[in-house]
Amino acid sequence: MKTIHKILVVAVVIFTTGGMIVGCSSTKNAYTAATDVQDEFKIEKSGAQMWGEACNRCHLAPSPADYNDTDWSTIALHMRVRANLAENEIAKIETFLKSAN
């Protein structure tokens, strides 16, 4: 058991340290937009589509009209962490909810 624990601890330390270095070295905190060339070939999902996919993974997708813009920004931050959603995913969902409420 001790060997397994040591392996796990080393793995966690390496993963955390590496992740911190890579993550904190990035100067871009916002979702990086695609270049023009990428845009030409990329079909991006809409916020509405992501809302349907991401929310339904755990619970029924919420009605945008149930909260105002201020509430949605609070809920979005909470759900980003709770459901471990990607930054661009939650940003698009939040924009959709605020536009449709």
Add this chain to the structure above:
Amino acid sequence: MKKLTILLMIVGFGHITYGQTYNNFETDSVTAPEPFKPSKTQFMIRGYGHTGLNFMNTEGEKESSYVGSAFAPIFLFKHSDRLMFEAELEFGLENNELEVGLEYADVMYILNKNMTVRAGKFLLPFGTFMERLHPAWINRLPTRPLGFGHDGIAPASGIGVELRGAFDLGGPKLNYAVYSTNGPRLKDGSVEPEEAGMLMFQNFEDNNNSKAFGGRIGLLPFADSSTEIGFSSYSTSKVGTTDSEYENVGVFLYAIDFAFIKQIPAISGFIDIKGQYNNSDIDDATYTEVHEDGDEEEYTFDNKSNSFYAQLSYRPTMASSDFMKKLELVGRYSNLNTPEGAEWEERSDQYAFSLNYWLTWRSVIKVAYQTTDSVGGHDGGGTANGFFIHWAIGF
């Protein structure tokens, strides 16, 4: 008198005329209200509650009771776009008493787009059930699968620090979480002899200097995010109290979880499949059993446990009838196997079925039937059948 009347009329009409002139758009002192400006600091109360009626038949012994009225408020304090404090309290009525619990209370900070740090008491990402699916308005059945909750083998929450985040891989997605907590403590049998060798995950003050480490990695391989496969582990080298004979007992737990949720036009609705396998391996130790005549007997056992659940639900969201659209059929199988030779040895299989009616996206009425076959365990085993009518609401 005539002059006085004329004078009063001049004053009166003059006043009205002046008043009308004053109240025009150019000179009006009342300005139009400004658009609503939200404050930078935001506070919200969310949460959920549930109540219901239970009928239980355990080996011919029947009982029925209204239960619950559980109330779980969640407090969200958003300090900025990166910083938030969240806490959930849980009020429940059990054994004729009001029980209050702190489900979680943690502060979180968004370090960058792929990394968030949390500290405090948080729900552990050991599989997905306890972290994401256990609230009554999310859980499709009125009960939890075997292996979770009281006397379960899967941890629910811990006090410590966590790093988590997600990556968009251009279609597929990857999410991760790594954490360190106080870890569980071992029940050595001195207080509850029948539970010697079990883990107690409510370890508010660490009983030793060894911390637990764990993590989960989840992969959503398809662009529509319909499928998620996750692997979790949780380990500590010491779960016994410092300087006790159990100090060096180590633990390794792992879980594998799976989820598939998709709207399939061919069957006119949503299919939702979820499952999780939990495995617990605790170092062997020697425990003491005290017999009724006062004699003591030492015993040991291979301290390995596992549990599993698989759940399938179907919602006919594309049906023509509004009533049908709000229905959901759910079936779940779960089992639990605890160590052979332990006082808490148990082999249980459980089947649960429910017909749910969704009043809104966050309010559901569940009519469920559940049957559990057990060998061993706290109640000595046998068959327990239950019929439940529960109403859950999220807010």
